[in-house]
Amino acid sequence: MKSLVIYYSLEGDTKLIANIIKNELNSDVLELRTKKQYPNKGFKKYLWGGKSVIFKEKPKLLNKYIDISIYDKIFIGTPIWAGTYAAPFNTFFNEYKIKNKEIGLFVCHGGGRSNKCFDNLKKELKGNKIIGEIEYTNPLKNNKEENIQKTLNWIKNL
Numbered sequence: 001m002k003s004l005v006i007y008y009s010l011e012g013d014t015k016l017i018a019n020i021i022k023n024e025l026n027s028d029v030l031e032l033r034t035k036k037q038y039p040n041k042g043f044k045k046y047l048w049g050g051k052s053v054i055f056k057e058k059p060k061l062l063n064k065y066i067d068i069s070i071y072d073k074i075f076i077g078t079p080i081w082a083g084t085y086a087a088p089f090n091t092f093f094n095e096y097k098i099k100n101k102e103i104g105l106f107v108c109h110g111g112g113r114s115n116k117c118f119d120n121l122k123k124e125l126k127g128n129k130i131i132g133e134i135e136y137t138n139p140l141k142n143n144k145e146e147n148i149q150k151t152l153n154w155i156k157n158l
């Protein structure tokens, strides 16, 4: 059965990992895209994204609704924003109720801790089986080739 990769990426790191999984498993992909784009440079980037997390905003998504019931394995990937998942996932979790799936979690960060982000994702994903979790430090800018291999090994062992 086909797997699905759901992710959000502002600067391409999470997208890099999502594409590796997609290519390796021939997965379908749902890239969350916000109607209003977050700034992706300088101080504004942290300000707007950070504010969005702190105020638990649910930014409007451009994506068409998809039927996730046809997938039994789902990968969910996000950058860490202010210690947790990026705000577009607030909208996603509000719109989609995922149950009885096998879930792989992947998160990208700038060097901070990922425990809280994984815990918060798992809270939203109760009723599913978490089959794996993996984290990266800015994988696009840091040891890209190593991170590609790390992802392939991860998938192989799930």
Ligand SMILES: Cc1cc2nc3c(=O)[nH]c(=O)nc-3n(C[C@H](O)[C@H](O)[C@H](O)COP(=O)(O)O)c2cc1C
Binding pocket: 008, 009, 010, 011, 012, 013, 014, 015, 045, 046, 047, 048, 049, 050, 078, 079, 080, 081, 082, 083, 084, 108, 109, 110, 111, 112, 113, 137, 138, 139
């Ligand atoms: C709004 C915002 C908040 C962030 N907060 C954190 C954080 O709390 N901890 C951390 O380690 N990195 C943080 N980062 C860095 C990103 O998580 C990191 O650069 C990640 O690799 C970006 O993924 P992307 O390229 O898919 O957007 C933050 C970045 C942004 C834009």
